[in-house]
Amino acid sequence: MEYHNKHPIRLLALEHSPNDVERWVQLFRHTGFPLRVEYIASLEMLEQALKRQEWDAVISVEETPTFNAHQILRTFRHKNLDIPVIVTLNQYQPNIVSKWLDAGARDAIPANSEKHILHAVVRECSSLEGRRSLQSEQRKLIEANKRCQLLLNNAPEAIAYMHYGMHVDANQAYIELLGYDKADDLAGLSLIDLVTGKSKDAIKQKLTQFQQGKSSPPFECQLSHNDGQIISASIQLSEARYDDEPCIQVTIHPAIIPTLHQPLHEQSPLTPRDHMFQKAEELLKKASRTTLIWLQIDDYDSVRKSTDINGVLSIQHSISKLIREHLPETMSCHYGDDVFLILDTIMNEDKVSEKLSQLQSLIGNHLFGSDHETLTVSTSIGFATQQDSNDLNSLISFAQTAYDLCQQDKDSHIKQYSRTEEVRLKALDGDxxxxxxxxxxxxxxxxxxxxxxxxxxxxxxxxxxxxxxxxxxxxxxxxxxxxxxxxxxxxxxxxxxxxxxxxxxxxxxxxxxxxxxxxxxxxxxxxxxxxxxxxxxxxxxxxxxxxxxxxxxxxxxxxxxxxxxxxxxxxxxxxxxxxxxxxxxxxxxxxxxxxxxxxxxxxxxxxxxxxxxxxxxxxxxxxxxxxxxxxxxxxxxxxxxxxxxxxxxxxxxxxxxxxxxxxxxxxxxxxxxxxx
Incomplete structure (x- = not known):
């Protein structure tokens, strides 16, 4: 029995009382498995636990006076959560086991079969880790494809993809070079159709002799523009994949490049992350008071689903610019996809909340996107102020905690870090x-x-x-x-x-x-x-x-x-x-x-x-x-x-x-x- 994950098994337990959870703590520790267990006794406690963190498994009795395993399974189905549930039975009955498996439980085991339950939990956690890893890699692949598509669309080189000599996709530079309006206009056209004169025989030979795994050296040819003009250019063929199918990437370097309308992205007004951290550590040594601000876009996953990468980049860039314009004396950086850090050493402590509220309103009222698409976002802000502190990591951690506290407070979207408040809310949540x-x-x-x-x-x-x-x-x-x-x-x-x-x-x-x-x-x-x-x-x-x-x-x-x-x-x-x-x-x-x-x-x-x-x-x-x-x-x-x-x-x-x-x-x- 092996469990290769580095983090402890995060287990939710529905039992008749918190003291009954002790048996699982003892069982897992005696067998050497790291465990973090939390007792749940109601739907509200389950909902709060699911909000706080990700869980690996649930061990549940069939029913208690306040909650039961059916409600847990229904909640997971409703929320589309992949968390295995192991139901513990008073005694083994095949028809009861079958009933729970049909309901969606991963296993149903007599409560006194502790070793069996241990094996089932470890088995399901290992399987879950594999599924989560696969999903993570799939998301990375989707993001990589999006980035590749963005790079392709904005690349100055004219690039197209061919399958059996026919166009399947092309970037804007390729389309404009040949005088077409959109990529669909190239559908049904072969590369040979675009080549004129003696170049046709040369391109036929190159396509015939092209071998997967190799790139051909560039060769000179003449291409036909859509308006009938002749374009002198060099073409290079290389191996590629499109929609998971092997294909040929065609790169055209014209002898004379027509003027293309390429969008120019302004440089971000924020300080690069590594540079900011280096400067911040120097400032912390000199400053008597430091405020670290954690600004995060609300519901970022929905924002990403509602637009493409260009839209996301537009939002990130505009927020960066708004921060710099509204807080010019601070140092800031784009810390993560939806997170921005702002470091201040001179702002009046009494004015911090006021300034941040103004910044929050500016972002909330700003119209992001392009002429063809309008986007709006809201933000939540946590900040921490420390006297004579030179520990940047602690400041970031406190500011992030303040943001987390802000998420739990429906009445406020700006929160200052307070250890007492953090402990109080965590205690209410069962920590x-x-x-x-x-x-x-x-x-x-x-x-x-x-x-x-x-x-x-x-x-x-x-x-x-x-x-x-x-x-x-x-x-x-x-x-x-x-x-x-x-x-x-x-x-x-x-x-x-x-x-x-x-x-x-x-x-x-x-x-x-x-x-x-x-x-x-x-x-x-x-x-x-x-x-x-x-x-x-x-x-x-x-x-x-x-x-x-x-x-x-x-x-x-x-x-x-x-x-x-x-x-x-x-x-x-x-x-x-x-x-x-x-x-x-x-x-x-x-x-x-x-x-x-x-x-x-x-x-x-x-x-x-x-x-x-x-x-x-x-x-x-x-x-x-x-x-x-x-x-x-x-x-x-x-x-x-x-x-x-x-x-x-x-x-x-x-x-x-x-x-x-x-x-x-x-x-x-x-x-x-x-x-x-």
Whole structure:
């Protein structure tokens, strides 16, 4: 099973709750596939997700109270979107599978067949990438053909294409050279018909002897003008293709070139892109305040479809000219097909929006095109102002983000970059990173505690696991340590970890005042391992609160501990000095995982949920070996995801000390579970 695309698989998931999405996150990460997943629960959430970016696949349950897979498929058909949908079934039934395939799903698979679902998603994503690549190349081919046609039409040389000696196309220079009005006038005429005198025999011989793959040297001949005049010229034959058919390109160089009415394109008034960037970096070093403006043509795809390349070039050139005339003291360039960048270092900050509004009106009221075609366009503008900044790339990124924010605001087509506004809108759209950043700023995290009971009935300490959630637009919350895109949270998670430690110590202080001191298992992200001040921060919290240090159990994912073992060893030594304990989560008991016990003094490990699912069916011998090794190292063991009393009985027989799960108790915002 291979997936060659460089970017992560971008997956939409319709599940009964955001927490159910966790299984797909875990499945793909455990098998080494990069994944970006987003939970959807309604048509509105799907619409917003489709607006934000391109998606590679959808995993969907058949139906939830608010949304279903049929609505997803209908939406994709209506929007003509090529996104594969995998429907997960409660159980396998051939008639149900056939129903979903007929409805347009790429596959319908029982929800418990996780490996099958993984293979189906990877298969469909690889196939989709092939289709998208083909479409991209086809678009490039169409654009290349358009550019070639434009070059042909504007070429000063007289050029025509022949198929079996007959004209199939000719440019304006060729048509005017021979005195015709349009290319259709040459239809049915052969090159031999245009040659006079002795030249006829020579051209016949040249056409007969012409070989594909080679070009003939130019030869002199005389051509007949439409008004009867004789034109002395040289003709060169070369290989070409027209409408995907092999043909001959004929290039005529007349001895005396008549005056042709060739349009002269003015040079763009904007600074060339590379030159502007070079000058901009020099200006940024000197300027105390810089404004970067991102101006983009609205609905550019529709504009392109409504005109030809000449029309598009006319629009681009005219906008360039309007920018230069209205903002003469700025530096600007044509950044992309529909994007223009403007750099200003002297405009009064209070006047920027006013000036841009005037420019926007000028462009909106301007009539583009030619005498035969009139075009109008509108634009949207984002801009960013920075004090003492010399990072041009950051300015461009901020200005583009401001433009993106402008697209989401129906009331404004000019927007200044604001980090707070960017985070707020992204959070409303369901972006996990933005929600975390907003929760850090507003202190809106929700902390909960799930009891970890002692199955054997021994031991004095009560245990809870700390969980940090962020609220969603509905009643559900998301556990941020389970649903996160690792690559994007490296700067945020250390701050979340410190917030979690601070709140956990505060809650323990409240319990201590009641004469109770439970132990808290607190998740720690991989980025805090390298934080040199984390342990001293925790030590200061403990000193200020005066709670026992062994009440804090820092917990790391097994995969993180294996990947950063050297850093974890140093962290364990440091927390041991202040009296705190260490735990490993999602412990799978492989040989590499068990080797962690040789390097780390672990207080406990939490077994991977797979062991609980198969308890009494398989893995029993493997589990017994794991428990024996843990016992030899004085490491306690926690069974997770307990769903019934029979499972607890199995744990007692195996000698597993601790257990947690929703059957025992759901997470609560207080530590008030009755352990008796």
């Amino acid at each position: 996990i990173q933005a929600r975390i950043e907003q929760a850090l700023s507003d202190e809106t995290f929700q902390i909960s505690f799930q009891p970890v009971i002692n199955v054997t009935g021994t031991g004095e300490k009560q245990h809870y696991e700390t969980m940090i959630h962020i609220p969603t637009t509905g009643k559900e919350t998301i556990n941020i340590h389970r649903c996160m895109d690792a690559g994007e949270l490296s700067t945020l998670m250390p701050l979340v970890d410190r917030w979690t430690l601070r709140q956990s110590v505060l809650e323990l202080t409240k319990k201590q005042k009641k004469g109770e001191i439970p132990r808290l298992i607190i998740p720690l992200s991989q980025w805090s391992i390298q934080d040199p001040k984390l342990v001293s921060y925790l030590s200061n919290l403990l000193k200020a609160s005066r709670i026992p240090a062994d009440s804090i159990i820092l917990q790391l994912q097994e995969s993180v501990a294996l990947q950063q073992l050297k850093g974890v060893v140093e962290l364990e030594k440091d927390i041991q000095k202040i009296g705190c304990l260490l735990s490993i989560d999602d412990f799978q008991g492989t040989s590499s995982a068990l080797r962690l016990l040789q390097h780390l003094n672990l207080y406990l490990v939490q077994l991977d949920a797979q062991f609980t699912k198969t308890l009494g069916k398989k893995h029993t011998k493997q589990l017994e070996d794991i428990l024996n090794t843990l016992g030899d190292n004085n490491t306690h063991c926690v069974a997770t995801n307990i769903i019934n009393s029979q499972t607890i009985a199995h744990l007692w027989q195996l000698g597993i000390e601790f257990a947690k799960g929703d059957y025992i108790s759901h997470p609560s915002n207080t530590m008030d579970y009755d352990f008796e």
